[in-house]
Amino acid sequence: xxxxxxxxxxxxxxxxxxxxxxxxxxxxxxxxxxxxxxxxxxxxxxxxxxxxxxxxxxxxxxxxxxxxxxxxxxxxxx
Amino acid sequence: xxxxxxxxxxxxxxxxxxxxxxxxxxxxxxxxxxxxxxxxxxxxxxxxxxxxxxxxxxxxxxxxxxxxxxxxxxxxxxxxxxxxxxxxxx
Numbered sequence: 001x002x003x004x005x006x007x008x009x010x011x012x013x014x015x016x017x018x019x020x021x022x023x024x025x026x027x028x029x030x031x032x033x034x035x036x037x038x039x040x041x042x043x044x045x046x047x048x049x050x051x052x053x054x055x056x057x058x059x060x061x062x063x064x065x066x067x068x069x070x071x072x073x074x075x076x077x078x
Numbered sequence: 079x080x081x082x083x084x085x086x087x088x089x090x091x092x093x094x095x096x097x098x099x100x101x102x103x104x105x106x107x108x109x110x111x112x113x114x115x116x117x118x119x120x121x122x123x124x125x126x127x128x129x130x131x132x133x134x135x136x137x138x139x140x141x142x143x144x145x146x147x148x149x150x151x152x153x154x155x156x157x158x159x160x161x162x163x164x165x166x167x168x
Binding site: 024031033057 | 096099100103104107111114115118122123126127142145146148149150152153154156157158159160161164165
């Protein structure tokens, strides 16, 4: 491939789009792994119990709350 | 760019069009994502289902693995939905 193609706006757009997708994927994968360990304590059943699914969703929301708190905490230290 | 040029389609020249390159990039990325996800699921389900490895995979272990894979995929959906709805609120 011609190296000047790297300046192609279509390719640039794809790269930026993929960068964002990679970041989102990584975040989802990391949180799913952490919340799975916290919420799914027994052997996986054929259906999530309501407490398991609400634990998973709470887990993700609390992680977001926590990261905001951490940002604020660091900001107040400056 | 080796990984991308190897399977280029037909044409006699080794030059690849940007479109072909982008298509291959998408395929390779999708494969990489799938591979990484499978690796995570393998780890999680091995921990959950193969607690005492025997001389062969038992029926109980097999069905645990199927359920575990399904639940992990479902959990990924729940987490991404929660993240998405949380970021909408802010």
